[in-house]
Amino acid sequence: MYPDDFLFVVRDNASSHTTADLDKFLLENKERFGFIPLPTYSPHLNLIERLWHYMRDKITRSPFYEPFTKLCASLVKWLQTLPFERFKSLMGAGLDP
Secondary structure (H helix, E strand, O other): OOOOOOOEEOOOHHHHHHHHHHHHHHOOOOOOEEEEEEEOOOHHHOHHHHHHHHHHHHHOOOOOOOOOHHHHHHHHHHHHEEEEEEHHHOOOOOOOO
């Protein structure tokens, strides 16, 4: 997606974020990634959690998404129509640290 850019990876302790495969990938590509670990049980520090929570309330609580590809398409459409101001508010933009 951004093959020439240096990227920061903010990683909490979710089991899917701490796999041996991911650790190997990050180590093999350490010239491209900066790693920012978050403390255990700190979802308030991981701002993307706000977006996931909001998205679950708006999209994934519906039982009408069969097959999985339909759910994925709905999520992409929803993200494309999410007002930028709402996205910024979910990410804490404009808030004092």
